[in-house]
Amino acid sequence: MATAESRPTVTATSRATKWSLAVLVAINVLNFYDRHVAAAVVEPIRKEFLLTDTQLGWINTAFTILYGVVGLPLGRLADRVSRKKLLAGGVAVWAMLTASTRWVFSYPFLVFTRLGVGVGEAAAAPTATSWIGDLYPPERRARPLALFMLGVPVGGALSYFFSGAIAQRLGWRAAMLVAAAPALLLIPLLLLLKEPERGHSETRVHASGATSIGQVLRIPTFWWIALSGALVNFNLYGIALFFPALFGRIHHMNVARAGTTMGVIYAVGGVLGGWIAGQLGDRMVQGGRGRMQIAAIAALLAAPLSYFGIRQGYGALSLVLPLLTLSYGLLNMYYGLVYAAIQDIVAPALRGTTMAMYFLVMYLSGASWGTVIIGKMSDHFALQAAHLAGLQKINEAARAIGLQQALLAIPVLSLLLALVLWAGSRTIGKDIERKMGSIGQETVA
Secondary structure, eight states, rough: EEEETOOOOOOTHHHHHHHHHHHHHHHEEEHHHHHHHHHHTHHHHHHHHOHHHHHHHHHHHHHHHHHHHHHHHHHHHHTTTHHHHHHHHHHHHHHHHHHHHGGGOOOHHHHHHHHHHHHHHHHHHHHHHHHHHHHHHHGGGGGHHHHHHHHHHHHHHHHHHHHHHHHHHHHHHHHHHHHHHHHHHHHHHTSSSOOOTTTOOOOOEESSOOOOHHHHHTHHHHHHHHHHHHHHHHHHHHHHHHHHHHHHHHHHHHHOHHHEEEEIIIIIIIIIHHHHHHHHHHHHTTTHHHHHHHHHHHHHHHHHHHHHHHHHOTTOHHHHHHHHHOOOOHHHHHHHHHHHHHHHOOGGGHHHHHHHHHHHHHHHHTGGGHHHHHHHHHHHHHHHHHHTOOOSOEEEEEEEHHHHHHHHHHHHHHHHHHHHHHHHHHTHHHHHHHHHHHHHHHHHH
């Protein structure tokens, strides 16, 4: 049992804690660099293998389904074994599979390599968020988790900046190879870290105790959060995969310029959104309720901004860029706020399991299907546009129209996301009280 009197000497203000967080953040940056590299070079891949948007969507859908399924046993392991060894193994797997894409010469082989990347990356979130939860107390947890989740926009931005330019000069396979190398360099640093004890940051905690999946599934707020995860990631995966294609088809950009534009959206919008989420999450919360409400308001504001940004045509880039940057930033606030709320509703010994369950439920209930659904919608609307133009086959102009219309699903689902998050804010208070009562009973026992 870890109590206020028996905690390890490492504290949330120590140099060791800050260094641990820095390494975990760096790993997450490279996690999302590798994850986004395929999206950054999506148009060259589509043209080389003559793919439809549905086939492009299936690459990401297959990735996320396997990510969610494999993540559950990895999350259970994260609550039982050395987190740094488990995470180091995941980093090695995803880096090697990303590098192997250099030798891809068929669509099935491309899908296979991305599946392998998904297996490796599935170890990252359960291990790292559980680790961070043991470094920082509940009232100070939103900022470090928001910083960790800045790996999404920062890693994505770097991937779009560099991968598009590399693909323009050397081809998309070279971009894949370059993406793999940096992650391997972090493995030795990770293995040198000292893990905190489970329950280290809690005032009253049994670090061991019951850790059944059934405990997680009986928490009402968990289901609202899982549903919100399905909606937000449906949108964010659609943005990541198809916005570069939108810039190429509607705004006539080459792969390098489309990558730079996406990099700006991720870097500016994502970093600002993540930073604001961290600040508000720790300053303006009433338990976890305030965090959920702030995330709901951000999603609500993202809906009209994304709608008008997607609807703009060629020549309106000066309007498109700020609109889409703001909408992405608002959606990206979700991570720091809601991931902190997940930590609020479960005991420390259940954190890795809960994150894994969250990923499994939200991916299988909708998030995994975002890219393939948008891809199917894009192909459908493209065929309609071709027929209206008197064509028997879909041309590039029809593909542009089809994709633009399909992406209008994003503002609609942003509105639904806001409603789900608000509903979750109505139940989280009781769930936090229930968790603290359970911890108190274990401590007395």
